[in-house]
Amino acid sequence: MPTPPVKPLATRERLSEVRYEIRGELARRARELEAQGQKLIKLNIGNPGAFGFRAPEHLQRAIADDMGRTDPYTHQQGLPSARDAIAAAYAQSGTPDAHPDRVFVGNGVSELIDLSLRALLNPGDEVLVPSPDYPLWSAATILNDGRPVYYRCDPDNDFLPDPVEIEQLVSSRTRAIVLINPNNPTGATYPRELLERIVAIAAKHRLLLMVDEIYDQVLYDGASFVPVAPLAGDVPCITFSGLSKVHRACGWRVGWGVVSGHGDVVRDFLHAMDLLSALRLCANVPGQYAIEAAVNGPDTISALCAPGGRLYETRRAVIEACEASPHLALVNPAGALYAFPAVVGDAAKGFDDHTFALELMETEGVLVVPSSSFNVPYRHHFRVTLLPEAATMREVFARIDRALSRRAEAATKVVPIKGTSRPAAA
Incomplete structure (x- = not known):
């Protein structure tokens, strides 16, 4: 009897619309190169522990002290004492109606972003991103049957959005602003x-504000952080944060x-979030015992940013390297753990x-994330994390500059047209 042809298992069609190059094709190629013995400096993920950082000792101690209590499931919204601590901290910073019943603990902010969009969206609904x-x-918007609609954060405007453009993008299907x-x-x-202008747009059009503030205390050179929830007041808002970056x-x-x-x-959104939280039973319990120590404990991040x-x-090493390079321009990062340089000049000609x-990784041993991974219309930026030591970052940018110099030289090289003495650009 003949063997029937093998038919691949069909997968969800909308996955073809999803990209995540931070851990995608380039990261897979990096693993192949490492398996072949090549040493790489990987700047694709904002993962402090991979660069020698440790969670503060008082957080480690809090988990260790309560490890004997972590075996059972906890409440689907999170450990009650942890939610109490979060609610109190947000109330102190001016968040209205900050109550433990409005706090949801998840397996990282990533899970909660997915749950909140699942709670909000019907097929075809739009989210301003x-x-x-x-x-x-x-x-997460796509996989929850929504449509991301992008508002520009233009590098010529220091990557700040234009509220006028944001409001122009609002349609009858818009549900939220990220x-x-x-x-x-x-x-x-x-x-x-x-932020006040964006809050006013959300209020006018009855939209949910979805505010990712995971880097709220990672600030440089006197930059200030303004939380959105206190400005929003009665306007619906969900604010995300956690232990992964600041701590x-x-x-x-x-x-x-x-x-x-x-x-x-x-009210209905809270009920939906509670239902979805219950369906996944609960978040990681041991880590939740560190929350109270984190929100009430000493500041361990400011000294790292000073x-x-x-x-x-x-960060200083990145800024100085970009200033010294004829091939790079940078809007200096005021916060978070990343820089997003642009390639300029001759090196930018025909740049992808x-x-x-890929070339940088294979020739210079440095892994960065291309800007097209971040849903932009241009392809001449890349992202690096600021987590390595300064000396390592200076070496990284020396390698980047070397690769870009090769591209600039190739772009300006003059070769003769065959059969004539007349030169032509390569």
Whole structure:
């Protein structure tokens, strides 16, 4: 009897619309090169523990002290004591109606972004997302049957959005506005007046504000952070944060979302979030025992972001390298853990960010993320994380500059046209 032909298992069609190059094709190629013995400097992921950072000792101790209590499931919204601590901290910073019943603890902010969009969207609904964005926002919108609609955060405007453009993009299907502040990948921080204008748009059009503030305390050179929820008041808002960045505990997978806004407006959304939280039973329990220590404990991030601190000095190394290079331009990051340089001049002629990222990895041993991964219309930027030591970052940018110099030389090289003595650009 003949063997029937093998038919591949069909997968969800909308996955073809999703990209996540931070851990995608380039990262897979990196693993292949490492398996062949090539040493790489990988700057694609904002993962503090991979660069020698440790979660603060008082957070580690909090988990260790309570490890004997972590075996059972906890409440679907999170450990009650942890939600109490989060609610109290947000109330102190001015978030209206900050109550434990409005706090949801998740396996990182990533899970909560997915749950909140699943709670909100019907097929065809639209979400206003920044461009560049953190690509999970686009992916989660698409996979929950929504449509991301991008508002520009233009490099010529220091990567700040234009509220006029945001409002022009609102349609009858728009359900939410996403804000990432401080921003990943650009490092921009949003001033109060800009945030107030965006809040007013949300109020006028009855939209949910979805605010990713995971980098809220990672600030440089006197930059200020303005939380959105206190400005929003009765306007529905869900604010996301967690332990992964400020507290350098990515692997613990502890994030939270705090819902604010008028009770009658957010009631059904809260019920939906509670149902979806219950369906996944609960978030990682051991990590939740560190939340109270994190929100009430000492500040362990500011020193790293101040002159002489490790993050500050690495950022300084990036800024100086870009200033010294004829091939790079940079809007200096005011916050977060990334820089988003642009390739300029002769090196930018015919430049493709993905092709360059692959070439850079294979010839210079450096892995970066191409700008097209962040849902932008241009292809001449790339993202690096600021987590390595400053000396390592200076070496990284020496290699980047070497690769870009080769491209610039090739772009300006003159070769004779065959059969004539007349030169032509290569």
